[in-house]
Amino acid sequence: KQVGRSVTLEALVVGLIGSVIGIAAGVALAYGLRAALNAADLGLPSGPLQLAPRTVVVALIVGIVVTAVSAYAPARRATRVPPVAAMREESTGTVEGLRVRTIAGIVAAVVGVVLVVFGAQGTGGGAASAVGGGAFLLVLAVLLGSPALSRPVVGALGAVFARPFGAVGRLARTNATRNPRRTAATAFALTLGLMLVSVIGVFGSSAKASVDAAVDNGVQADFMLTGPQMFGVPLPAADAAQGVDGVVEVVPVHGVRANLDGEDGFGTAVTGVLDDVIDLQMVEGVPEATGNEMLVNQSTASEKGWTVGSTVPVTSRDGNTVDATVAGVYTDSQIIGPWVMSQQIYEQFTPPATRSAIVVLMNVADGADPSAVRSGLEAATKEYVIVQVLDREQFKGQQAQQIDTLLAILYGLLALAVVIAILGIVNTLALSVVERRREIGMLRAVGMQRNQVRRTIYLESLLIAVFGAIVGVILGLSFGWAFVRTLADQGLDIISVPWSQVVGMLLASGVIGVLAALWPGNRAAKTPPLEAISDL
Template identity: 55%
Template sequence: MGANWVPKDQALDPGSATILPGGRAPHGPHEAVLNKSAAKRADLKVGSQTKVVVSTGDAKPFDVTIVGLVDMAGDTSGYTEMDFDTATAKRLFTDGSHASMVQLGAVKGVSADTLKQRINKEFPGYKVQTGAEVRKENKDAINSFLQIFNYILLAFAAIGLIVGTFIIYNTFSMIVAQRVRELALLRAIGAGRGQVMRSVMLEAIVVGLIGSIIGLAVGTGLAAGLQALLSSTGTGLPSGSLVVGAGPIIACILVGVVVTTVSALAPARRASRVAPVEAMRESQTDGASSLRVRTLIAAVLAVLAVVALAIGGSGKGGGAAGMVGLGAILTIIAVVCGAPALARPVVGALGLVLAKPFGKLGQLARTNAIRNPRRTAATAFALTLGLMLVAIIGTLGASFKATINDAVNSQVRAPIIVSGTSGRGALPPAVSAAIKKVDGVDQVVSIHAVSATVNGKDISGNAPSGDLTRAASITMVEGVAKLPPNGLLVSDKYAKTHHWTVGQTLTFKSKFGQSAQVNVVGIYKSSALMDPWQLGNGAFETLTPPSLRADFVDLVLVKNGADTAAVQQRVEDATGSYLTVKVQTKEQFANSSAQQINQMLVVLYGMLGLALVIAVLGIINTLALSVVERKREIGMLRAVGMLRKQVRRTIYLESVLISIFGALLGMVLGVVIGWCLVRTFREWLTGIQPVVPWGTVLFTLVAAGVCGVLAALWPAIRAARTKPLEAIADL
């Protein structure tokens, strides 16, 4: 951001920005002050020289000397503000007669509200606010952004809690199963069902409390590390000290205890129903009848989910996306209820394929994996949920990237594209002027971003300079494609929404007071790159002052017979002094745009990684408890000659089968939901079609198998160390 430096004696709020000791205010066109966080990132100090590029107007890159570092109240980790003296700032950032904001101070005895009323009366149509209103507006804007950020974090936290719930449920189920004889003996000597249930619930509360305290400590440490990481990468988030209030502490402990208690409720009820006669048995088993009701419920929910996904996937827009979301929720609930019924056939089929090469060991692993379908499903579901979200995000990302690639390759005819290095930065008009002088360049079509008001509504679109039909492919629906200086081409979707027709004359007004009469000369087929409308260059110049004109992108056409690679190199040399310029072929431009999507996906995958880590820990936990439960069985196998490495291999195979079952279920459901969700985006992104991320699917399935082996390492080693005689004697 660039602005003018306001001396302290003229500032309405002198404490908002202060030049640190050792610096001074800027004077002349080659001096500037810089906020301290930006100076720290760029390794600049008082006396340092740097180059400045202004994206608007005809100003060329120029050198400035940093004469002061500024401590700003709103300084954040990614914020950059360079201030010049008033004359320089006026030349660089304004049209010479307009300002973006004017600050006024009231004379003694006149309140801010009174002054506001007087200004509104004298200058109607302008936005006039008191200082308190401005501060509240800025605070609300920041809080709104942070609120969205909080919602995202809470969503991923909820995913982690759901995954953790199933792990806790699995753990207490196995603990209760292993203590059947103990609980039955308690019942035999007079303990009531309520007492047994309360003992298990009390145990859950204690575990939840201890886990919450540990989680709070670990979470605080992770928050401090995350804050340091975000500050170092320049995200724009506040870089103040870490604040841990009473609210988060109470919420952490309360949520941890409640989740643990709720997760242990079903196992506790099962424990309270243990009859004294059960003391004669080893453990409880899941009866087939217990799965019938939940399987029936799962079937009904699955049908409803399919209907919701079908309706949502056939539509477009927010309503359709909401229907897909409903279908996703129904799908998750259906999986929770029906996964045990799927576990036996699916894991059994996987076992026939994956475990068969291992002979009897594979057969034993397959039997162990499907022995308790309820436990297998609960263990796998933690992985299913996380990978289902990975598949949804992967499908969205692959579809967006494919749409961009298709749009650039099919709609852009120019072989060379010049854009800002950040992918969204503007280019000064001097860049296109320099490109036009390059040997081998036939024509440069510059695309400008333009905003205006039409019929009282603010709209935004593009304004090309040059023959757009040579640089881009336009499919006309009505009218002509050639764009006159005061003409307008509009997409069919936008024209239908705003009731614009060929031959209609519209009045475009700018925020600077200029207006232009624009004629609609053609309507073209909506496309991802050409939406929503294209304004003639003459109207653009009327609406936009010269000092504020900038190019969004420059499309470079090459002369017949010229070597594109050589021309590209010459264009790079000609624009080298403009530090924010990136020269690419259209294939490179498409890949660069896709890379930005990849960066966003990495962040989402990273946050989902926490849920996957919890899921893997759940597999480790379940297998470890399963080894304890099967101690006598493993001892018998060791007694009849099974080697330690064979025991370990059996546990590995069992873990791999459970992991791949969860991953396969999650990937299939995630791709289906993602496919339907992508189709709803046709309302906002023309030409988007669902694309299955086959690479992600295959990689995930292989990774699930690897995670299964890693998760089984400790339980397998523990099982292999089982001493046969001790295990057999442990009655």
């Protein structure tokens, strides 16, 4: 009991210190993240950050409790070590039975796979919840089953990576598989980090692919005027573009937030003929809304039971209500949203001082020189410094750049998980070197050179890191595929895997493994042979 209590108290102290450092780092990171978001101009609300005392208290409690709970299993295991066995090095190499743990992991994996596959067949919140539940079970399955999984996988990796190094490689392979619990625990942090990176990578790649497809298949305009999301495009800029030689169609697309039939939503309003600049596939009705008319997409019409001629009460944020008539139903389009109001309703709902366009779509006359038209548009809108003139390819690049900005911020946060994984590998290898002090001393006494000792530790760390990376990437790609499937109704209808990023992560994991082993390897190489052998 005293041994277990000692380990638990040690964990509480560590948890308190770690929580304080974590809170301080989190506050600093929050300020840096807010500055990055403001610099990216993503249209997010700005204002001072608030740090409530409750946040600090909750973070301290969570950190201490989690650390104490994590110490339960090691404390319990420490109380079971026989005193005589603890004085011999053999205790470091013993392995407890993994049967119950592995069976529990297999059961969790089977249920998790079923939930993920089932959830991926649908869309919406229910499907995403099923995928999330399955993902949790699969992560739990990896936590429980990775010790049993590490032996064959690390053994196979050792046959590939360690074989060129001869006896040193075989020794590293043996060391990595000797204690599967330690190998699995060391690799698990890297598994979680690369799993999250892979999920975000699939989301980002799929989002960019879906945007590209939507623009290629849905936009017929030759040029666009765009502006910052917070401000949009001033309407005078659209008027100036109308007078440029070669421009035959200028259609501003406005954003509208309103309540339709008791449900808040965000749609668009159009000034001009929408069908001239957007490939609008009509299911029924006409592609143009005038007066108190509106267009709705097929999903919204089916959900609400609306057809051409239906009357829909539309209420603005100021409380003004208009009974709009459905003039047409179109196939779902991520370009223009779930519904399109007429220009007249938009003007009723929006004061003149706040009117702007999300984007202005323009067509060029047949035979006109695109470069000359572009120069004319840039000259006409020069006084509106926030306005950019883009063609379709540049418009896709602009959307991709916004996605990349968000991804860069997320990757920056996830990099912390990778740093934690590296520190975990360093710590585990350092402890392993201490426990194997006599063994390393014996190897040095029989002729192993210092550089061979270092190489053994490097290879051992490499095998552990690559094992964790492979498991993490497989989980991440699976979860990313499933979650993107559940968001098909939100516009992510194309699944894209960033294979170059996947390969880069696997290669980087090997480099991480070697770097993490530099200090433990150097420490092992400096072990005095005779002194280590004589240690009791």
